[in-house]
Amino acid sequence: MATSIQNISLSGKKKQVSHKEMTFWERLYLVAIIKGLLITIKHFFRRKATIHYPEQVREFSPVYRGKHTLKRDEQGRENCTACGLCALTCPAEAITMKAAERKPGEEHLYREEKYAEIYEINMLRCIFCGLCEEACPKDAIYMTISKELVPAQYDREDFIYGKDKLVMPLEVAMANTKNLN
Amino acid sequence: MDSALIIEKSIFIVVIFAVTMLMAMYSTWAERKVAAFLQDRVGPNRAGWGGLLQPLADGLKLFAKEEFEPNTPNKFLFFVGPGVAMATALITSAVIPWGDKLEIFGRTVILQATDIDVSLLYIFGVISVGVYGIMIGGWASNNKFSLMGAVRAASQMVSYEVAMGLSIIALLMMSGSLSLRAITEQQHGMDWNVFYQPVGFLIFLICAFAETNRTPFDLAECESELIGGYHTEYSSMKMGFYLFAEYANMFISSTILAVLYFGGYNYPGMDWVGIHWGTNIATLIGIAVLFVKICAFIFFYMWVRWTIPRFRYDQLMNLGWKILIPLSIINIMITGICILAFK
Numbered sequence: 001m002a003t004s005i006q007n008i009s010l011s012g013k014k015k016q017v018s019h020k021e022m023t024f025w026e027r028l029y030l031v032a033i034i035k036g037l038l039i040t041i042k043h044f045f046r047r048k049a050t051i052h053y054p055e056q057v058r059e060f061s062p063v064y065r066g067k068h069t070l071k072r073d074e075q076g077r078e079n080c081t082a083c084g085l086c087a088l089t090c091p092a093e094a095i096t097m098k099a100a101e102r103k104p105g106e107e108h109l110y111r112e113e114k115y116a117e118i119y120e121i122n123m124l125r126c127i128f129c130g131l132c133e134e135a136c137p138k139d140a141i142y143m144t145i146s147k148e149l150v151p152a153q154y155d156r157e158d159f160i161y162g163k164d165k166l167v168m169p170l171e172v173a174m175a176n177t178k179n180l181n
Numbered sequence: 182m183d184s185a186l187i188i189e190k191s192i193f194i195v196v197i198f199a200v201t202m203l204m205a206m207y208s209t210w211a212e213r214k215v216a217a218f219l220q221d222r223v224g225p226n227r228a229g230w231g232g233l234l235q236p237l238a239d240g241l242k243l244f245a246k247e248e249f250e251p252n253t254p255n256k257f258l259f260f261v262g263p264g265v266a267m268a269t270a271l272i273t274s275a276v277i278p279w280g281d282k283l284e285i286f287g288r289t290v291i292l293q294a295t296d297i298d299v300s301l302l303y304i305f306g307v308i309s310v311g312v313y314g315i316m317i318g319g320w321a322s323n324n325k326f327s328l329m330g331a332v333r334a335a336s337q338m339v340s341y342e343v344a345m346g347l348s349i350i351a352l353l354m355m356s357g358s359l360s361l362r363a364i365t366e367q368q369h370g371m372d373w374n375v376f377y378q379p380v381g382f383l384i385f386l387i388c389a390f391a392e393t394n395r396t397p398f399d400l401a402e403c404e405s406e407l408i409g410g411y412h413t414e415y416s417s418m419k420m421g422f423y424l425f426a427e428y429a430n431m432f433i434s435s436t437i438l439a440v441l442y443f444g445g446y447n448y449p450g451m452d453w454v455g456i457h458w459g460t461n462i463a464t465l466i467g468i469a470v471l472f473v474k475i476c477a478f479i480f481f482y483m484w485v486r487w488t489i490p491r492f493r494y495d496q497l498m499n500l501g502w503k504i505l506i507p508l509s510i511i512n513i514m515i516t517g518i519c520i521l522a523f524k
C-alpha cells in the first residue's frame with residue numbers, strides 16, 4: 001500500500017477535520033457552555049499549583065544560577081584577586097571593582113597579593129547568564145552555591161550588591177572546611 | 182409624612198448605599214479569587230487574611246494615581262461620564278425589596294426604600310440611562326478605541342434591552358403587577374417564578390450578562406482588541422468609578438434576577454419560622470437568604486466569565502436579534518396560552 005502524505009501522523013494525534021452540519025443541540029451552544037462550566041468548576045476544587053514564594057522556596061537544581069557568591073578557600077581567605085576578567089566578560093556590564101594591594105599581616109584575609117577592595121554587582125543589570133562564573137581564573141565567583149534568588153526591593157540602590165552581600169560568610173567557609181576534613 | 186418615617190428611610194438608604202459599596206468592593210476581591218481558583222492559582226493573599234484587605238489597597242492605589250486627562254474638547258463630558266455610570270448603578274437599588282418587614286420599637290419598618298407601582302419600569306429606565314455613562318465617557322475621551330467601545334456598548338445595550346423587556350412581559354402577564362414587592366410576595370415559599378418561566382429566565386439571564394457588559398458580552402471593554410474600550414483614557418479614581426459602577430451593576434442585576442425569578446427574600450418554611458420564632462427572625466433569615474441568592478448569582482457571573490470566550494460582534498447581534506427576540510415572543514405567546522388554559 002502506498003503511504004501518501006495524508007495518512008502519515010507523526011504525533012499520532014492527527015484528526016481529519018470534519019465539516020459536518022452541527023446538530024440542533026450543538027447549535028444551541030448551551031450544552032457546550034454547561035460542559036465548559038463543569039470543567040472550570042472542577043479546577044475550583046483542585047489543588048493549587050502556586051508556591052508561596054518567600055515563605056516556601058522551591059528546590060534549586062544543582063546548576064541553578066542564583067545570587068552570586070564570592071568564595072573563600074579552605075582557610076577562609078577570599079579567592080578573588082580583582083583581575084577584572086568577570087567584569088570584562090559580563091555582557092550586561094553589571095560588575096565593577098576596585099583593586100587594592102594586600103598589606104603584610106593580611107595574608108589570612110586574602111589569598112592573592114592583590115584583592116578587590118570594592119566589588120559590586122548591579123543586580124538590575126545582571127542577566128544571570130553565568131559568564132562571570134565561567135571567566136573567573138581563581139574559582140572565586142559562583143552562582144550555584146548561594147541557593148538564593150535576588151529578592152525584590154523598593155529602591156534601585158538596594159540592588160547594587162557590595163562585598164557585604166556577596167562574599168561568602170566566614171561561618172559557611174568554616175563549615176565547608178570541616179566537611180572537607 | 183411624619184419625621185420618624187423620614188429618619189427611618191434615610192437610615193435605610195444609607196445602609197443600602199453602604200451595602201452596595203461593600204458588595205461592589207468585595208466583588209472585585211471575589212472576582213480575582215474566583216479567577217485564580219478556576220485557574221489553579223490562589224489569588225491575592227497578602228493584604229490581610231486571605232487578601233481581604235485587597236479592595237482597600239486597590240482603592241488607595243487608585244486614589245494615589247496621577248489624574249491624566251486626554252487633550253479633549255469635552256472636558257466637562259469627560260468628567261460627567263464616570264459620574265453618570267456610578268449614579269445609575271446606585272439608584273436602581275431604591276426599589277428593591279430587601280426583606281419583608283421588621284418590627285422595631287413598635288414601628289413596622291418596610292425593608293424597601295420606596296415601593297412605587299412601576300418599580301420594574303423604573304429599573305429598566307435607569308438601566309438604559311446607564312449606557313449614557315459609557316457613551317459619554319467613550320465619546321469625550323477623543324480616542325478611537327474608546328469611541329468604538331462606546332458605540333459597541335450602545336448598540337449592544339439597545340439590542341439586548343428589547344429581548345430583556347420582552348422576557349419580562351411574560352413574567353408580568355403572570356404577576357399582573359409591576360411592583361417588585363408584589364412580585365416577590367407572589368412567590369411565597371418555594372413558589373418561585375423560575376419554575377413557571379424557565380425560558381424567560383434564561384433569556385433574562387443572557388440579557389443581564391449583556392447589559393452588565395460581562396464576558397461573554399464584554400465587547401465594550403474587550404482588552405484584546407480595544408485596549409480598555411470606553412475607559413482606555415481614564416485613570417485614577419475616574420477609572421475606579423467605572424470599574425466600581427460595573428461591579429455595582431453586577432450586584433444590582435444579580436439582585437434583580439434573585440427577586441424576579443428566584444423568589445427574593447422568600448424561602449421554604451418561612452411561615453413556620455414566622456409563627457414559631459416571630460416576624461423579625463423570619464425577616465432577618467429572609468434577608469440572609471436573599472443575600473445568599475445574590476452571592477450565588479455573582480459567583481455565577483464570575484464563573485461564566487472565566488469559562489467562556491468573548492463573542493464576535495456579528496454573533497452577538499445575531500444572538501440578540503435573530504434568536505433571543507423571537508424566542509421571547511414565542512415565550513409570551515405560550516405563557517398567554519397557558520394562562521388562558523389554566524385559569
Ligand code: SF4
Pocket residue numbers: 086089090091092093094095121125126127128129130131132133
Ligand atoms: S551573570 Fe552574567 S550578567 Fe550577571 S554579572 Fe555575571 S556575567 Fe554579568
Ligand code: SF4
Pocket residue numbers: 079080081082083084085086087097135136137138139140141
Ligand atoms: S571574581 Fe574572578 S574573574 Fe572576577 S575579579 Fe575576582 S578573580 Fe577575577
